[in-house]
Amino acid sequence: MTYQEFDNNINLGSLKNRDLETYLLALLKLAEQEREQILTAELLLKLLQDACTSKPKKFNVEWLKIKDEPDENTFMNSKTNSSTDKTRVSDIGEFYYSVAVLKFQIAELHKMKGKQLEDEGRYFGIDSETGNRWYNFDPSSILDCGMRCFMDHVRDDNQEFEVSWRTLGDLLEMGRMYE
Template sequence: MTYKEFDNNINLGSLKNRDLETYLLALLKLVEQEREQILTADLLLKLLHDACSSKPKKFNVEWLKIKDAPDENTFIDSKTNSSTDKTLISDIGEFYYSIAVLKFQIAELHKMKGKQLDNEWKYDGIDSETGNRWYNFDPSSILECGMRCFMDYNKDDELEFEVSWRTLGDLLEMGRIYE
């Protein structure tokens, strides 16, 4: 599947009744259920679509301690000898990176309720109380801007969209900060 095909298949523009925090909680629950799977473009699309209507995971107040966006380098460890082990560790690290991104964004949105999220100009960009910048606050805009960032960076929309568990975390983080 190409970048353009993937982007065309996200199509969550009609999703208006689910706030981003609830969407991400549902996505987190779905992702955790798929931890043993290799993430493909088709599975990622299914997860993104199913999160529109799936039951969300319960919010964990421990997540409120999260202050910084996850650094993928903390999760993706390449200190092994064989290429098979390196791939396995990378996949596990990428999965946990995406989980960390989901928890970080959920916690940030939770902290901004009744405060920054009430700002009528929030789509011009706001800083959370922890100093993290946000530009997108609903499922369709965060995914649209995340994909736009991928596509702008790669310049050729017809290239194959290679997906791994890291893709989900990157998509959400780029969507959070891409205008």
């Protein structure tokens, strides 16, 4: 699947009535259920679309301790103790990086409720109380801007979109910060 095909297949129509925190909680639950799978473009699309209507994971107050956006390098060095583990070591790190991004963004949004999220000019950019910059606050805009960022950095939109578990975290983080 190409970047353009992936972008065209994100069904944003069903995202209208779900706030971003709830959407991300549902996406987290779905990702955790699929973590043994190799993430393909088709599976990523399914996760993004299913999160529109799936039951969300319960919010964990421990996530409120998260202050900084995840550093992907921390997770890419993950090790496994099992020599028979069929999952590649990098896939494990990439999965946990994406989970960390989801928890970080969920916690940030939770902290901004009734405060920064009420700012009518928030789509021009706001800083959370932990100093992290946000430009997008709903599922549609975060996915759209995340894909815009991906597509702005490839030579050809018809280039093959190589997907891994890291792609999910990168899509969400680029969507949070991309104007």
